[in-house]
Amino acid sequence: MHQWTLKAQSDHFLSRIDTRVRLFCAVFAIVLAISQSGMIFPAVLFIVSSAAIFAIGIRVRQYFLRLAEPLIIGLTVIVIKSLAGNEALATWQVGTWQFTIFQDGMLAGCALALRIAASVSVLLLLAFSCSFTDLLTALSWYRVPRGLVEILLFAHRSLAALHEEASTMYHAQRNRLGYTSARHGFRSFGILAGTLILRAFDQSQATALAMMQRGYNGHLPVADCRRLCACDFCSAIFFLAGMGALWMMTSGI
Amino acid sequence: MRIFTGKAFVLFASVSACSFLPAGDAAAMHIADGIVPFGWAAVWYAAALPFIWLGLRRMQTLAAEDLSMKPLVGLVAAIVFIVSCMPVPVPFIGTCSHPCGTAVAALLLGPLVAVPVALVALLLQALFLAHGGLSTLGANVLAMGVVGSFTAYGIFWAVRRFGAGLGAAGFCAGLAADWATYLTTSAELALGLQGAESFLSLFAAIAIAFAPTQLPIGILEGAMTAGVVLLLSRKRPDLLLKMRLLNAEEAKT
Structure with a gap:
C-alpha cells in the first residue's frame, strides 16, 4: 500500500506566500517547461524545485520514492527515442539483429526525460507545500x-x-x-x-x-480567500520574471 | 533516415518494458507530467473540456433530484483513487499492478458523470502519487474518463443486448474500457513524442512496449468490474435498479 500523504514542515519559507500565487506559479513553470525543446530550462527547474522540496523538510528518500515512477518513464522514453534518428552513435550486432543507437534521438529523449522530471518536481513541490483544502480554496477563487x-x-x-x-x-x-x-x-x-x-x-x-x-441545500460552502498582500505580488512578479527570462535565454530569444 | 523496425525492435521494446517492471508495482497507464508538448497538451485539454462540462452539468441535474449524489460521486472518485493504490498480482509477468476503476464508475453513475470522477481521481493521483500530472491531465481524462467510460458503458449494453448475464457484460465492459484507454494513451503518446519517426511505427512501439502489463491489467479490470456488479446484484439489487443496470423483473429474480 502506498503512503500518499506527505507533509512538509508547518512553517516553511513558502508558507508565507498565498496558495493562489503558488498554484499560478506552478502552472506557469510547467507550461514553460513543456513549451521548450531544450534541456537547460527543465534541468534548472528540476534542480530549483528539488532544492525547494528539501528546504521545506521533505526527506530525500521520500521525494525520490515519489519520483521513481516518472523517472522510470523518462528512462523508457530515452530508450525508445534513441532507437530512431539520423546520426548513428553506436551499433551492435546480436546474431542476425542489428541494434543502432542514434545520437540525435538520444538527446531528444534526454530533453523529454528532463521535462518530465521538471514538471513532476514542480507539481510535487506544490502538493507538499500546501494543504489540499487551501488548494481547493484557490481553485474556487480561480473560478473552477x-x-x-x-x-x-x-x-x-x-x-x-x-x-x-x-x-x-x-x-x-x-x-x-x-x-x-x-x-x-x-x-x-x-x-x-x-x-x-x-x-x-x-x-x-x-x-x-x-x-x-445542518442546512445543506446541495452546495458546499468553500472558505473565502484572504486579500492578496504586497509580499504575494512581489513573489509572483519575481518568480514569473525570473522564469520568463531564463526561458527566453535558453530558447535563444 | 534510419528507423529501427521489425522483429528486433518488437523484441527489444518488450524486453526493455519488462525489465523495468519487476522492481515495483506497474502503474495503470497514465501519461507522465511533462511528456506531452504544450501544443498537444492544449489539444487534449480542449478535447476533454466539453465532456467534463457535460459531466458536471449531468451531475448537477442528478444532485438537484437527490442530494446524496455529490457525496456519492466524491466517494466513488475516492474509491477509484484507492483501488489504484492496491497491488494485485498480474499473471504471466510476475509483477503487481492495479486497475483504473473507471468502468465501474461509468456503469454505476453513467458515462458522463464518470468523466468528472476520472478527473478527480487523476488529480488526486497526480498530487499524492505523482501518477500523471497537470500538463497531461487533459490527455489522461480523455483516455481514461471519456474513451474508457463510454467504451465500458457501450460494451456493457451491447453485450447485455445479446442476452449475456451481468457478470459477463461487466467483464467485457471492464476489459474493453481498459484496453481502449491503453490504445488511446498509446496514440496520445505517439502523437506527443513523434519526431523523425512515423506515427504508426511509434504507436506500434509504445503499444508493444506496454502490452506485457496492459493486457493482463485489462483482464484484472474486467474481473474487478464483473465482481463488483455481481456482488451488488446479490447484496443490493435495489442499487443496480436505481442505476438502471437491472430492470424490475431481473431484480426480483
Missing part, C-alpha cells in the same frame, strides 16, 4: 466550476477513512490466502472493490442526511 471543487472536497474528506477500511480488508484477504494465485486475486479484488462501492452508497446517504440536518 463549483461542482468539481465540491466533489474534490467530498473525495478528499473520505479518502483517509476509505483507505483505512480498504487497507484492513486487503490485509485480511492476504492473510486468508486471497491473493495466492491470479484467480484468487481477481476474485478477492472484485469483492474488495464491490464492498467499497457498497460502503460508498451507504456513506453517501448518511453524509447527505447529516449535512441536510
Whole structure:
C-alpha cells in the first residue's frame, strides 16, 4: 500500500506566500517547461524545485520514492527515442539483429526525460507545500466550476477513512490466502472493490442526511480567500520574471 | 533516415518494458507530467473540456433530484483513487499492478458523470502519487474518463443486448474500457513524442512496449468490474435498479 500523504514542515519559507500565487506559479513553470525543446530550462527547474522540496523538510528518500515512477518513464522514453534518428552513435550486432543507437534521438529523449522530471518536481513541490483544502480554496477563487471543487472536497474528506477500511480488508484477504494465485486475486479484488462501492452508497446517504440536518441545500460552502498582500505580488512578479527570462535565454530569444 | 523496425525492435521494446517492471508495482497507464508538448497538451485539454462540462452539468441535474449524489460521486472518485493504490498480482509477468476503476464508475453513475470522477481521481493521483500530472491531465481524462467510460458503458449494453448475464457484460465492459484507454494513451503518446519517426511505427512501439502489463491489467479490470456488479446484484439489487443496470423483473429474480 502506498503512503500518499506527505507533509512538509508547518512553517516553511513558502508558507508565507498565498496558495493562489503558488498554484499560478506552478502552472506557469510547467507550461514553460513543456513549451521548450531544450534541456537547460527543465534541468534548472528540476534542480530549483528539488532544492525547494528539501528546504521545506521533505526527506530525500521520500521525494525520490515519489519520483521513481516518472523517472522510470523518462528512462523508457530515452530508450525508445534513441532507437530512431539520423546520426548513428553506436551499433551492435546480436546474431542476425542489428541494434543502432542514434545520437540525435538520444538527446531528444534526454530533453523529454528532463521535462518530465521538471514538471513532476514542480507539481510535487506544490502538493507538499500546501494543504489540499487551501488548494481547493484557490481553485474556487480561480473560478473552477463549483461542482468539481465540491466533489474534490467530498473525495478528499473520505479518502483517509476509505483507505483505512480498504487497507484492513486487503490485509485480511492476504492473510486468508486471497491473493495466492491470479484467480484468487481477481476474485478477492472484485469483492474488495464491490464492498467499497457498497460502503460508498451507504456513506453517501448518511453524509447527505447529516449535512441536510445542518442546512445543506446541495452546495458546499468553500472558505473565502484572504486579500492578496504586497509580499504575494512581489513573489509572483519575481518568480514569473525570473522564469520568463531564463526561458527566453535558453530558447535563444 | 534510419528507423529501427521489425522483429528486433518488437523484441527489444518488450524486453526493455519488462525489465523495468519487476522492481515495483506497474502503474495503470497514465501519461507522465511533462511528456506531452504544450501544443498537444492544449489539444487534449480542449478535447476533454466539453465532456467534463457535460459531466458536471449531468451531475448537477442528478444532485438537484437527490442530494446524496455529490457525496456519492466524491466517494466513488475516492474509491477509484484507492483501488489504484492496491497491488494485485498480474499473471504471466510476475509483477503487481492495479486497475483504473473507471468502468465501474461509468456503469454505476453513467458515462458522463464518470468523466468528472476520472478527473478527480487523476488529480488526486497526480498530487499524492505523482501518477500523471497537470500538463497531461487533459490527455489522461480523455483516455481514461471519456474513451474508457463510454467504451465500458457501450460494451456493457451491447453485450447485455445479446442476452449475456451481468457478470459477463461487466467483464467485457471492464476489459474493453481498459484496453481502449491503453490504445488511446498509446496514440496520445505517439502523437506527443513523434519526431523523425512515423506515427504508426511509434504507436506500434509504445503499444508493444506496454502490452506485457496492459493486457493482463485489462483482464484484472474486467474481473474487478464483473465482481463488483455481481456482488451488488446479490447484496443490493435495489442499487443496480436505481442505476438502471437491472430492470424490475431481473431484480426480483
